[in-house]
């Protein structure tokens with residue numbers, strides 16, 4: 265028996281490694297990752313995400329599944345006073361973000377090189393100012409839909425950890441996942457969709473950069489959809 269909603273699967277099903285990394289990138293995983301890694305202390309006590317940073321931050325934002333980290337690095341560079349946490353179990357992507365951190369001298373990014381959910385469980389209520397889930401794996405087969413990261417369990421945790429007025433941004437170029445996202449977000453009482461007209465989801469907002477995944481998959485289809493939700497008052 266489980267009290268988890270039926271379309272939630274808590275195991276991580278993606279890849280942790282891809283093609284062999286160049287030695288320089290492989291080395292970054294050993295030399296640079298420990299210095300920016302989010303390490304959760306033993307025990308189940310809540311962990312204030314501000315303590316992950318070695319300077320005062322005015323807010324903390326979380327990107328779930330940052331891929332190669334282009335979006336996170338872009339946000340970090342433009343918002344140096346915000347602490348950015350990125351969760352990504354795919355180590356090839358983690359290495360690429362580490363390279364960007366080094367190249368751009370970004371001091372406000374911390375990385376959980378793993379499944380985001382154990383971290384989400386440990387974050388205090390209203391401790392995040394913004395959340396991003398951009399182009400999550402669509403898991404197109406019906407029998408795999410429970411693997412989708414946008415699911416009632418994750419949305420409940422985001423509703424708890426995002427502060428009032430915080431934005432949750434989602435994007436997809438998969439029409440079936442889009443319908444799924446809209447259905448789950450609509451059903452969730454903690455989130456209101458900010459869109460008022462079609463351009464609000466069809467046109468990329470100025471503060472929302474392209475990612476590698478997005479440009480690689482641009483196929484002449486209907487194109488990506490940009491969804492912005494707000495965490496409503498409690």
Ligand SMILES: C[S@@+](CC[C@H](N)C(=O)[O-])C[C@H]1O[C@@H](n2cnc3c(N)ncnc32)[C@H](O)[C@@H]1O
Nearest residue numbers: 278329330331351354379380398399401475477
């Ligand atoms: C299709 S890729 C998109 C990457 C990136 N957002 C982009 O737009 O380029 C989805 C990413 O989500 C990551 N992911 C899947 N499940 C995750 C989880 N439970 N926690 C954190 N990341 C996850 C995968 O490893 C993968 O890199």
